[in-house]
Structures are given as C-alpha cells and as structure tokens.
Amino acid sequence: MTKIRTRYAPSPTGKMHVGNLRSALYEFLIAKHEGGDFMLRIEDTDQERFVEGATEIIYRTLEKTGLVHDEGPDKDGGYGPYVQSERMKTGIYMKYAKELIDKGEAYYCFCDKERLATLKTEIVEGKEITVYDKHCLSLSKEEIEANLAAGKPFVIRQNNPTEGTTTFHDELYGDITVENSELDDMILIKSDGYPTYNFANVVDDHTMNITHVVRGNEYLSSSPKYVRLYEAFGWQVPVYVHLPLITDENHKKLSKRSGHSSFEDLLEQGFVTEAIVNYIALLGWSPEDNREIFSLQELIEKFDYHRISKSPAVFDIVKLRWMNGEYLKAMDFDAFYEMAEPYLKAALTRDLDLKKIAAMVKTRIEVFPDIADQVDFFEKLPEYDTAMYTHKKMKTTAVSSLEVLTEILPVLEAQEDYSNDALYQTLLTYVEQKGCKNGYVMWPIRTALSGKQMTPAGATEIMEVLGKEESLKRIRKGIELLSAAL
C-alpha cells in the first residue's frame, strides 16, 4: 500500500476559524493514523484577498495545536514550492493548462465583462446566475493567435461536455453523479495569469502526490469538475473525503462576524489548546467507544476516518466550556498556576497567597476568565444585604448570625494560629459547645468574610488567606451591619 499523503491547503485570508482548524486536524489525523505524511500548502492565488500576517497565523496555530506538517514552505520535502504564487512562477499551471487545450479539454476565452454581462440569465436571491455559452470555443486557431498576438486579455476555461454524466466517489458520501450539462466551463487560468483554486488544486494535489484529498463539504458539488480534469490529464483520481460543515447555533455556517469562533479568539477567551483540539475532533467524528477525552496522540491512534459523520454539526460553546473545565481539573498544578496567574493578578492587588487561591479555584472554573468573579471578594469585601445571613438549610437568621458572630469574635481575636486547620478546629469546638450544626456557625462567618452567596472556599480557608487582621475587620463589619438591620 502506498503511503498516505494529505494536505492542509488554506488561503491566507485572515484568522483560522474552527472549521479550518478541524479540516487541518482531520487531514493530519488521517495521515498520521496510517503513518503517512501531512503537508502544508499555501493557496494564495487570490492577491486581492491576501491578508498580511495570515500565513504567520497559520504557522503559529499548527505549531501550537501540535499539527506538525512533514512538508511545507518551511520544510521542503522535494515537492516544492509549497506556496502557489511561487509555483506559478515555475510556469506549471500554464503548462498544464496548455496541455489541456491541446487535448481539446480546455480553450482560450477572450470574452470581456461586457459580453459576459449579456449572458446573465436570472437573478436568484440577489445573485446573478451566469452560465457561460462556450462562445470562444468556436474561435479558429487563427483568431486565437491573432488575439494572443494583440495582447488581448484572456482566461482559459475547462471544456466540459454537454451530454452524459460524470461520477466520482467520496469515501463518506459514496458515489455522486451529475449531468455533464450541469458542469459549466469554469475558469482554470485567470486573466492575471494566476490559476483559480479549481485548477491549482488539481494540479498541485497531483504533482505533490496527494493520495487523500480531505476538504470541506462545500466542494462536494464541484468535485465532478475536478474529476473531469484528472481524467482529462489521465491522472489517477485521489481518494476524496469531504467533511461535514460546522455551523453556529442557528445552523448557519460559522462566520467571522458571529464571533469568537477563531482559534485565537478561543484562546483569548481562556480556553486551552488541548481542549479546543479535543472538542473539534468530536465535531463530526466519534470513536467506537464512548470516550470523549483524547490527547492528540490518542486521537492519532483512534482516528478512523470512516467514522466521520455526514451531517453538519453545531459548534456548542457550552460543551467546549465543560471540556475545558475537565482539562483544567486534570492539569498539573504548576502548569495551571502558570496560566492562571495573569488572571489572578489582574483581579487581586493585595498581598495574598495566589497559589492557595489558584488551588481553590482550579476545580471551580471552566475557563480562566471565570477566575475574576470567583476571587473578587478577596480583594475587597463587596456591599451586601444582610438578608444573605438568613439561610433556610443552615437554619440561620439575622438574629442567630449576629449571636454567632458576636460570640465567635473574641475567640478569633484571641486566636494566634490562623491556619486553616487550626481555625477549623476552633470553630468545631464552638459548634460542639453550642450543640448546633456546622453550617449554623460557618454560614454567618463565611458570609461576613465574603459578602457573597458562594465562594470557592469555606470560612476557615478564607480566613487563612485573608489573615487575622482583615478577617476580624470583616467579621466586625458583619456584626455592625446586622446590628443596624435589627
């Protein structure tokens, strides 16, 4: 069996969106699962849409996600160049286009915009539907020569038959057959000399020995035209794997405007790379068992592309958040701290034990920005309503809380050891004396310390972090507020 070669062929037009990333991931996995090669090819044949820096984003993203390419512009594997604009300079596309012309499978077209405009047949949903009428196919050799000699702008179009059908096979979708009359004579070479995606893609995939063409579903309906190109050249048609679309919650194709769907945006929102990769791997593919958490290495082992689904998948940020939380919980503490520290520092300016706080928060957040809301009370006691002291389950009321706080204050004032363990012992002793439930005592103290309904830690842990002075200050404040309210 020949070695599998797949490719990720993005056009450098901006950020890498989740759909792009998933294509790259699947292309990588399909190759690596079989010990094949994965390559990167930059498709920059549209100079107008080229965005400065976009190529760098592609490199950075592939590197960060671990989708290491075996060949690419920066890693010559003998099939270069790997950038289409550079390939064009070698004359490769024009050479093959001419070969097609010689075979009668393509032809020069000198039609200008004005003539094309007369072809407009109908307008559907604001878009003009034009079908080229093969006008230039009937040009004589002499006319063509004359036009060329006169320097008249031209394009080269594919010459598709008007009768019969074309069938191609997709690994996921099976055989797809279309009437040749539906195939319009698409442009192969643009008037600026650049090849269109349609042509460059076929030429490059063939000349770079790509065995499995893996790409988005949006190419499914134009694939018959590509297959005709392969056949016209007499080249072996590659294995096709068309991937289902990823949509937003409204089932619309993920768009830049719907926001936050690019890989970089997700990182900014506090997601970790591994979780993002893991999540998108499951968007359109599932393993044989029920497992959901996979490292890249494990994905390589398990990824059988025949299990890719055919229907589109909705990108669910809520589930991604859950998965990210799973990754944070499983993360080694030092690694977690390193990533959490900037968020901690942004939220806390006092001198507090950030590591202790990080540990508290680790199992309680899904993404890093969640930290702010969790720890804000350490920084500053918020304004709070004394109604919070009344808690049904804890059987506490404003009156009972005032009593507890008043009784415990001198004890805490006398206490020297403000470690969690020591404080906890002290409070338990008090609970025993009183003969009440833990919560009856803990709730009012925690409330006074935090001013919040919920905190990432219990009363004694909070005191440990806050320290004696601040803890007492907050408890006195609680007594003051309760007294005033009663």
Next chain:
RNA sequence: GGCUCGUUGGUCAAGCGGUUAAGACGCCGCCCUCUCACGGCGGAAACAGGAGUUCGAUUCUCCUACGAGCUGCCA
C-alpha cells in the same frame, strides 16, 4: 430557480432489519459538603412526515417538508 448533500432528545452523538433507541453537554431532583463547585445517584427529553420493500423498519427505496452548500477571473 437549478444542482448536490444532509435530517436520531435543545446540542454532540451511538446505532448499520428485530434494542426497554446507548453515552456526553446542558437542564431538574437527591446525596456528599465549612457556601458553591467537584464527585456520586436518579429524572425529563429524540428516530421530520408519508408511501412502499419486508414476517418485521430508526436502519433499505421513493416522494414531500425542512436545512445547508454550490451555482465568482473566492477558496
């Protein structure tokens, strides 16, 4: 409009002629607990509709509906 593809709970999905139709996220309830979270247990929630084929269809075929993609000198 034409062509192509798709359609299992709100979402991701398993299923590939016979099942009480998995599992996960989310949601709800209970337990655990120094509040919340974590963790544990449980619950509500689905085969788009209609014809066939078959002893039997979620699984196969056709039609309809809905959705999406393409219909660019964009990829």
